Amino acid sequence: MLLRLDGHEVHVATDGLEAVELFGRVQPDVAILDIGMPGLSGHEVARRIRKLGGATPVTLIALTGWGQQADKVRAAESGFDHHFTKPVEPTELSRLLEEDLRPGNSAP
Numbered sequence: 001m002l003l004r005l006d007g008h009e010v011h012v013a014t015d016g017l018e019a020v021e022l023f024g025r026v027q028p029d030v031a032i033l034d035i036g037m038p039g040l041s042g043h044e045v046a047r048r049i050r051k052l053g054g055a056t057p058v059t060l061i062a063l064t065g066w067g068q069q070a071d072k073v074r075a076a077e078s079g080f081d082h083h084f085t086k087p088v089e090p091t092e093l094s095r096l097l098e099e100d101l102r103p104g105n106s107a108p
Contacts, residue, residue: 002090008097016040020048027054029101032093035064035075043078050079059100063088 003010011026013019016039023031031049035042046060059082062075067085075083082096 002094003097006094006097014038016042016045019045020052023049023054023058024052027056028058029056030059030061030097032061032063033080035062035066035071042080043074046075046079061093061096 011022011028013022016037018039019031019033019037020040033042033045037045040048042062042064046062049058049060060080062080062083063086064071064075064083065086067083072083084093
């Protein structure tokens, strides 16, 4: 809801398989993924999205309850660009999205 209020177009998947399928159809600029999704973990979804590629690079953001250093390393190895531990501060997420979606700025 907060993302919509900030003017972002939002699509929601309820599990990992649906997230991969939705990514293939929508080709978003940013994907915010929970690590503990049913079906496929967020790590597997990130790997599959990176393999799919797309017309423009996507920024992958992990939003998870797992926040130890080893969790952050594993997220990066899976293809995530950013890692947030729940609960995320909305202003922090908004700032990141503003930077990543700024015209002329490409995702990593």
